[in-house]
Amino acid sequence: MKATARLRNLRIAPRKVRMVADLIRGKSVPEARTLLQFAIKRSALPVSKMLSSAVTSAKNQFEVDEQNLFIAKITVDEGRKLKRWDPRSRGRAYPIQKKTSHITMVLDTKHPVELKKKEKSVDAAASAEMKEGKKEKRQFQAVQERTTQRKQGMMSRMFRRKSV
Numbered sequence: 001m002k003a004t005a006r007l008r009n010l011r012i013a014p015r016k017v018r019m020v021a022d023l024i025r026g027k028s029v030p031e032a033r034t035l036l037q038f039a040i041k042r043s044a045l046p047v048s049k050m051l052s053s054a055v056t057s058a059k060n061q062f063e064v065d066e067q068n069l070f071i072a073k074i075t076v077d078e079g080r081k082l083k084r085w086d087p088r089s090r091g092r093a094y095p096i097q098k099k100t101s102h103i104t105m106v107l108d109t110k111h112p113v114e115l116k117k118k119e120k121s122v123d124a125a126a127s128a129e130m131k132e133g134k135k136e137k138r139q140f141q142a143v144q145e146r147t148t149q150r151k152q153g154m155m156s157r158m159f160r161r162k163s164v
Helices: 013-023 029-038 044-062 111-122 122-156
Strands: 003-010 069-080 082-087 093-098 101-111
Touching: 003 044, 013 044, 013 069, 013 093, 013 101, 029 044, 029 069, 029 122, 044 101
Parallel strands: none
Antiparallel strands: 003 101, 069 101, 082 093
């Protein structure tokens, strides 16, 4: 039961929208709404509206409670570029690229089947919790590595005129 919402040709650069998308990826819907409400980025408002649209479509199509939904996948792709020209001295012109974004959000439910399997035996529940703990620890370490790499990348391109 996956509900999908798409937002195309958003007039914000994809690099800036990805910062907000990374903030809410994998979170439950109420938690994501709270994060988007207090985010200071300009792209938080369109992403919040898109989240509301996806939740509404999930309720209408599958009759799912909002508390059971989480953001399974959110991708930000580059849309078409609006090409403009900036006049310079001696009759020259410099190109300007106004970038757009295409955002795709997929909401999914937390499966009640997995909860029933955990209730069958205490040993199975304990082993499942240990596996989940290890998985969460690996995910947390991966996120920490990505943020440190991102910080290093930000420092290297902080004083560059054009970023990659």
